Amino acid sequence: MKRYLFLITLLTALTGRIIAQSVTVDATIDSLQILIGEQAKIKLQVSLDTDKRAILPAYTDTLVRGVEIVDIAKPDTQMLNDGRRSLITQEYTVTSFDSALYYLPPMEVLVDNKAYRSKALALKVYSMPVDTLHPDQFFGPKPVMKAPFAWEDWYMSIACAVLFVPFLLLLIYLVKRIRDNKPIIRKVKVEPKLPPHQLAMQEIERIKGEKVWQKGQSKEYYTELTDAIRTYIKDRFGFNALEMTSSEIIDKLLEMNDKNAISDLRILFQTADLVKFAKHNPLMNENDANLINAIDFINETKEKEDENAKPQPTEITIIEKRSLRTKILLGAGIVALTAALAGSLIYIGLELYNYFA
Structure with missing residues (x-):
């Protein structure tokens, strides 16, 4: 009887341990030592059952004081054990600009409102070694150099300048057309109908x-x-x-x-x-x-007529008033040409200013 009680107690303890370990949180870093300005990647992995919901830690711009977060990748989820388990992976890219040994505290993950923590990490940041005995090996700052002239950079400006004159003439023509508002006179030739x-x-x-x-x-x-x-x-x-x-x-x-x-x-x-x-x-x-x-x-x-006489076509004059559609089209053309001319002038002016500035 005592043997059975022992076995039941042992199975209960093992079951409780399995349940307790159903959620695992692990954090690793790809490099424990970096130079100032270099980057390291911290990988956070959470293993849990698929029916559980995990909330990963949310950081803004710093992991701890002195360690900045450069990028946070999108979480990647993998299905394990025929879909019964999930493995969520989150990567954080960090850097530092101060040489020191940084303690990275455990990352906390909430699974069904219960907190689980990873192990703590460490990051050693070294400053760039400087050879003070040979300062001549470093070059001083260079002055600002002016870019060489290239025709390719001016193709758009030249095209705007070439098209400016015909566009301006077309704009003047449209403005005169819409200001005249004269009726349209058309002459139509009407061919006579044969007998x-x-x-x-x-x-x-x-x-x-x-x-x-x-x-x-x-x-x-x-x-x-x-x-x-x-x-x-x-x-x-x-x-x-x-x-x-x-x-x-x-x-x-x-x-x-x-x-x-x-x-x-x-x-x-x-x-x-x-x-x-x-x-x-x-x-x-x-x-x-x-x-x-x-x-x-x-x-x-048939009706009697002069067989040698050939019927002459008659000319009819038709006077039409300009339609509302024509006025709208003229107005839209004027607005479009005005905008194109103004944009061309602004673009050419900016290009000249940037070149001679």
């Missing part, structure tokens, strides 16, 4: 040149040909033949024109309807005859 029969003949010549009926495309041929005639009738006689059937067009034309001129047109429309709706396949001479019928109808019904 209906000339437009129709141009379209028929195009259809004749393509010769689509020779490629077996009779439906396309008669569709284009009748559309050209319908457009001519609409422009020549003033009713919308494009929206009317063939018989309606013929009846409308009979009311206002000669029956002889319409007889050939009736044959053209009848053939076109057979091709488009009854899949009629006309012969080659039939296609040519309908093309001639369309031309004869146009020639017999």
Whole structure:
């Protein structure tokens, strides 16, 4: 029985020790001795369970009096034991400008509001040894030397000076434009519209040149040909033949024109309807005859005019007031150019001042 009690007591003590050592804090320094102005790195490592929260020590600019902190690196966390443990590493870069032996106190880390401390460290700082028996080996202070002239340093200034004049002229032009505020006068040439029969003949010549009926495309041929005639009738006689059937067009034309001129047109429309709706396949001479019928109808019904007279284009004068958008653009251009010119002058002046100062 005493043996069992001893074993239980021993296991309890070991368990308590393991729990007590579940958080470890260790601090090391990479160099115990440095010269004045040199740097040393202090590494702080905290090992703890992943479910615990650690707060590392926060320093401002000094670790202790005489030892300054140059840099504090970001903490680095490593996962250990399949993610059950964490190792947090924090590096501090320190230096000193006074020769002495410095005692670096333990670093305190809070883990779940419980303080854990590392071991203390020491840092010995030595002054630079000076050979007073040979002072000639040290050189005295050098005077301030003027940098040699280099064209590369003046490229920007030269560019600003070259662009200054055209920018200034452009600024003057924009200022005059916005101050004048005169209406904009534009002259537009309007080409006269060809008479209906000339437009129709141009379209028929195009259809004749393509010769689509020779490629077996009779439906396309008669569709284009009748559309050209319908457009001519609409422009020549003033009713919308494009929206009317063939018989309606013929009846409308009979009311206002000669029956002889319409007889050939009736044959053209009848053939076109057979091709488009009854899949009629006309012969080659039939296609040519309908093309001639369309031309004869146009020639017999066109308005009489002088064929040698060529219509002259007319010129229209349009007066427009300057829009608000144009005024805004002019104002923005003036502001931008003014700023660019002022900046160029300031830049060139500073460069000259720095060079001759």
